[in-house]
Amino acid sequence: FSTSALMERLPSRWPKPVWHAPWKNYRVISGHLGWVRSIAFDPGNEWFCTGSADRTIKIWDLASGTLKLTLTGHIEQVRGLAVSQRHTYLFSAGDDKQVKCWDLEQNKVIRSYHGHLSGVYCLALHPTIDVLLTGGRDSVCRVWDIRTKAHVSALTGHDNTVCSVFARPTDPQVVTGSHDTTIKFWDLVAGNSTIELDIVHQMVPFICIHYSCLFLQGKLCVLLHTIRSLFGPWHCIQKRNHLHQHLPTT
16 A cells, blocks of 8 residues: 555545655764664653663753753663653663663652563553553563552463553553564453454564554564454555665664
8 A cells, every 4th residue: 555545545534734845954962882772752742761771771961962960779780661641750761671760850860670580671551540561571461559569460471572562541541562473452341352463473573553554563564453353454654765865783
């Protein structure tokens, strides 16, 4: 499918995208001493944070790109970050098996969540309830009560690293992607998988949901699926404008 043909298939209530010139590099921000593994934005669009293989979290001013704060506490690389829309909290996860809650008014860790048996690669906050979801190399997605540190449940079923997790306000409330080439949709209350999608021998390093569309990173393109028709065909959106500022990894 071409991109134009795909857009014709999307619901008519969605606004048509406005064409713009090809993206250009606006600013390069440096300061980390290792690979930048994760990034998250303040809901108010005033600042953003980055997690790195140098074991630090840095908070940057969005308008100027200047460094505001460096948080230290992880003893291995930081893999995932999430900023709460409901509290003044930043959550981080890393290869040290640690999941931390930072109070940004005090700039210190106020809670830690223990339970993963290996590195934690991803995390997500539920948009309407005080629940944190984390996934890692132990092939498990864990559910936490962010207020009490209680381990609510473990979503098991993947056969390899859980490398992406997404939370939604409506069912299915949790979606996970894994190196086992599957995407799973979970019933958060029951703690079991309701639907599984096999992505044809492709790892699922990143997923995102927008309205009723599921986007995931493919090898050479972005794959798109509508949640309303989970067993229908996948559409591949080929990259039209290549951004060459990033160096490829091996």
